[in-house]
Amino acid sequence: MWFDTRPRNLGPLPAGNFIWHDEPAQPGLYIITGRGWTSRGVAYWTDGRDARVIAVVGQSLLALNAKTGKRYADFGNGGEVDLTKGYDRPVESFRWGGPPLVVGDVVVVGGIPAAGGQSLPGDVRAFDVRTGALRWTFHAIPRPGEFGNDTWPNGSWERA
Secondary structure, three states, X not given: OEEEEOOOEEEEOHHHOOOOOOOOOOOOOOOOOOXXXXXXXXXXXXXXXXXXXXXXXXXXXXXXXXXXXXEOOXXXXXXXXXXXXXXXXXXXXXXXXXXXXXXXXXXXXXXXXXXXXXXXXXXXXXXXXXXXXXXXXXXXXXXXXXXXXXXXXXXXXXXX
16 A cells, blocks of 8 residues: 655555655655645556556655655656646746646646646646656636637637
8 A cells, every 4th residue: 555644654554664765855845835845645646567556745746666666866856846847837836735636648637726826727648657748738717729829708718
């Protein structure tokens, strides 16, 4: 069984003791005001040879070897994907409401828009489980040319 606890314990817990745990590469890296170093749960992926534990911690998507807890250096940037990157506009922080979802060879991650200011756009994104590369984005607020954009009058989709 793999799960996370606060603070800084993410890993398997057979017989009541952690075999390994993952800690941030830089102290304070995952600390977000009011949330601390936390996660909403983990996902598991295997292809029969490789097994990975996938987690969103702070603003990062992590891929960890299920047996050793080591990060995959070729996943994202040094073992993690910065979830504040890759949006159409700059975002200052990433918030989420649930664990990542693994479907086939992709990891699906949603975000929670914050009230006011430069919020997350509410996009749902999918990342390659092996490389961390962005595979696709579903825009909750449709862009021009996407179904439903015409229901946003006077370009209101740009301000939402």
